[in-house]
Amino acid sequence: MATSSSSGSIANPRVRFAPSPTGFLHVGSARTFIFNWLYARRNGGTVILRLDDTDVERNTDASVNSIFEGLKWLGLGWDEEYKQSERLDLHRKIAWSIFERGLAYRDFTPAHTGDSEKSGAQGTWLFNPGMRELSPAESDRRAAAGEPFALRFRVPRDGQVVRFTDAVYGEQMKSGADIEDFALLRSDGMPTYHLASCADDADLRITHIIRGQDHLTNTFKHVLIFEAAGFAAPQFAHLPLLVAPDGTKLSKRRHGPVVSVTTYRDAGFLPEAFINFLCLLGWSPKDDRTKMSGEELIEIFSLEGINRANAVVNFKEPAITPEETFDPKAVWLNAEHIRGLAVEDLSTRLLPIVREQFPNVSAERMLQITPLIRERIKFLREVLSAADFFFVDQLPPYDPAELIPQKGDTAMARKALEKAQIVLPNVEFKHDPLDQALRAAAQELGLKAGQMFQPIRVAVCGRKNAPGLFETLEVLGKEVTLIRIGQALARVG
């Protein structure tokens, strides 16, 4: 009877992330990588990156780049790296060892024409007629004659049941009568995914296979391969899938760039926030924590916390604004992590983004501005719209009506600005002196503080919604402040 080991914790686990380079790095793949990484780091193990590139037809360099780009951004790293395409000899050796034991056979049936439609109403397809029972002599003869063939696994059909214990889904069993004779080697000699994956997992001494639930039923085949090749099966842990709001599997074609890791990066996500968000999909710390650092995650991550139901990534299907592109919780978590960053750290991350548009901004300047916007941005890129008035020489045109304060009129705006013009030149441009001077000025004019501040704010920022006035003026400086107030006065009419 085929049975995988259901061993508990292993001292130094070896885990692997095995993407196939047939598209960009998907958020679901990223989560799989993160869970593997967390498990290894938690338990003093080793992370292996393996490119499962046995499908030469569909592999692309662009995809390889996208995967590395995405992983690099996550910043987690890995310990060993392999490419399946460089290990084909091993795969073939293992395939033929299975054949030697009589557990695989040659199938000379021409390859399927490609359409996945439909073994259909017929029920499960198990094997191609005639091939499983071909005599060894006949099989050898046809092979010697140069006839192409695929190598198929001879799934035991004498009432056998294949079993394994999944760390997430528990005891699994399936009758051999429900497992088709899957291919090991294609007719061009290339190994299939199932074979290459198992051969490498065994050879690389993988102890824990943590991967998407879409592989749960494939695992029966893998258990069969491990056993046939004489290897102990590793521990399996399958992860619930990430799905779109409509319940369908995330795909580029249907859902667009939201499923690509680099989209999050380019929108101004912090990798630690993205990781935090992904961890909360299909896994729970079992307490009320939501915001967690990488260190915290390593400390508390365990396979026991993984759920079994698929998790929805809650983005709006036709996304209008950039913000709608992402799950609101991801956005909130990002803002939360941004707020939690030290000013110096955040400033360093903001600077390169700012310099894309304003190359002359200095690190010192950025450091002054950062605390003013730290609690006002949800994405790093928002620095451009939140702090633009600090960077431009000339404010873009704004509606002069904005200068008019609450329950006020043009005359009030003019009065406030003119008063500011008189008072400000003699004030030290620091928060407290500015606060005192401007409040005193408001009182003299018989205005509420807000009525005094708004015209000034709009004059220097070009809009109503902005950081606190005094800290803004302090950073902007006396000269610029007075110039902009003068310009506002000229437009207020």
Place this chain on the structure above:
RNA sequence: GGCGCUAUCGUCUAACGGUUAGGACACGGCCCUCUCAAGGCUGUAAUACGGGUUCGAUUCCCGUUAGCGCUACCA
């Protein structure tokens, strides 16, 4: 069609068979306040359905329904 997996607020989730079913996001209200944020308080909102088992089911069992996955010489 066959086989497998799953089912708690709109979403992510918590709850040794005994809780007023908890938290977070989102949404609404209030407070704070120089605007916007941030922050504090607060409100609306869930155990898919039907049967069992049990003194007692969100929890265990069966069925129904729904969703997802696999069913390739893709991975």
